[in-house]
Amino acid sequence: MAGKMIEGPDGRYIVGTVKIGEKGQIVIPKDARDLLDLQPGDTLLVLVDRKQGIALVDNERFRNFANGVLAAQESAQEEG
Structure with missing residues (x-):
């Protein structure tokens, strides 16, 4: 994702867009993973x-x- 994370009201954020791959998978943007402390296996x-x-x-x-x-x-x- 290019750009910065945008903070909105009530602790909500815009972190970018993702594309759905051929197998229906998406990649959660790093800023979102970092914000929520999401780790592989969660x-x-x-x-x-x-x-x-x-x-x-x-x-x-x-x-x-x-x-x-x-x-x-x-x-x-x-x-x-």
């Missing part, structure tokens, strides 16, 4: 929305988020 969750597109999410971060949501829901049920 697992990413692929989220797809027909209207908004594709998102790649660090599986561990998503797992922590989901566990927090479930814990909050359990806590609310115990209180109610």
Whole structure:
């Protein structure tokens, strides 16, 4: 990717574009890998929305988020 990473609102960034290879593979730009400390062998969750597109999410971060949501829901049920 040529150019600089552009910081947007709320901790979001534009890091560039990627091309899909013949086998459907993409390369995540180095700036994005560095920003999220992604390493070879890390697992990413692929989220797809027909209207908004594709998102790649660090599986561990998503797992922590989901566990927090479930814990909050359990806590609310115990209180109610």
